[in-house]
Amino acid sequence: MTIKRRKLIKTLGVAAVASQLPISGAFASRSSIKPPRIKPGDTIGLIAPAGIVEPESIEPITQKLATLGLQVKLGNHLLDRYGYLAGKDSDRAADVNAMFADKSVQAILAMRGGWGCNRILPLLDYKLIRNHPKIIMGLSDITALLLAIYGKTNLITFHSLTGTSSWNEFSLDYLRRILFNGEAVTMQNPSNTDLRVETITGGKARGKLVGGNLSVLAAMVGSTYLPKWQHNILFLEDIREEVYRVDRMLTQLELAGILPQISGFVFGNCRQCDPEEPDKSLTLMQVLQDRISPLGIPAWYGSAIGHIPDKFTLPIGVEVEIDATAGTIKMLEAAVK
Known part of the structure; x- marks a missing residue:
């Protein structure tokens, strides 16, 4: 995220730290709605x-x-x-x-x-x-x-x-x-890339896929616009965030009661997130180990998600199974009808 954008959302994030658990949407108890698929001529x-x-x-x-x-x-x-x-x-x-x-x-x-x-x-x-x-x-x-x-x-x-x-x-x-096509695909990183899977905790987990940009999600905590988190798979990504800021936002999600509810975790890519002073900083993987490993859920870093050229299309609300050792996201149902 750019500096200007980060300053703008910071005011929203401050209030969120003291918030209670996120309030679910009005239709949270109902079944997911699948939109019609795209067809030529649309x-x-x-x-x-x-x-x-x-x-x-x-x-x-x-x-x-x-x-x-x-x-x-x-x-x-x-x-x-x-x-x-x-x-x-x-x-x-x-x-x-x-x-x-x-x-x-x-x-x-x-x-x-x-x-x-x-x-x-x-x-x-x-x-x-x-x-x-x-x-x-x-x-x-x-x-x-x-x-x-x-x-x-x-x-x-x-x-x-x-x-x-x-x-x-x-x-x-x-x-x-x-x-x-309406396929239920298994997503796996391209072979011709430097992006590699770094497992935090191995294993498989199932749940509905939810997530997105970490900074934006953190700025929404405490609002009525977030979905349910219990037993879901959380995916995150970001860009141009110092490691300490990633730490701060993940800690915010933990204190808000979000991280303890999820059944699996995927951090796609944090592009240009290297610390300005490496000798005075934790690494991103150290932060992920500190914040995510204690949850005891399948988790990994390095999926084709985020501000990178090669990226997955991730259906929010679809049941998936992740494999944190192989670094795959398997859709268990089609996302469109």
Whole structure:
């Protein structure tokens, strides 16, 4: 995360430390809702619920989606600007609501992260969203949207590519198989990568997959927009966070009662998270050992999740089985219908 964004969410995180257990969404006791799969000829709605979208970024994703046989529809406020945000909160939220209500739009893609999704959570029409289930995907700050929508409606959401991500073959393969074909896949790191599995605690665990960007999730603690955690698999990722800040946020999740409830843990990738003064810092793996190992649950670091070119499409709310020794995430059901 950038320094500006970190300062902005810090105020939310301070209050969260003293919070009680997260309040579950209104529909938490109901079964998960699977959105319809994407088909050639479908229209993808492009939205900017967080940071500013540059006009020149629209054409590349439009062309990429066209190669998949898809059309695009731009949100009314996609190119708005309001300081560091892509428009006023009310307008960004209106675009999200409008895309779910629009019968000509079959799926929704966030153009980029940044900061701003937490600001619009109270403005979303969760009843409308529940009644018009669609695929919605993104990552980074879009974590707030994905978790809130799942937590409030039980609609499965997707931690996946944004409009400005690298739509390479590895990432596209998982996206196609999960969102187009409706496959229940087993996710495993690419072989031609430096990303390697570092097991914290070996073993297998099952549960519903939930998670996203650590900094964004930590800033939501204490709100009513988080899903249930008990017996679920938590995945995390982040970017440009000093090790001590990762330690602080994981400790926050522990003190808030989240970590003790989960049945498995996956930390994808923390890109550019090396300490500025290594001789005065713990390593990231030391922090993960300190915070996660005592839980006694299967856990590992080094999965293809996060701000990296090759990434999985992760369905939030789907039952999975993880293998912390092999470093795999096995879907036990399809995420779409």
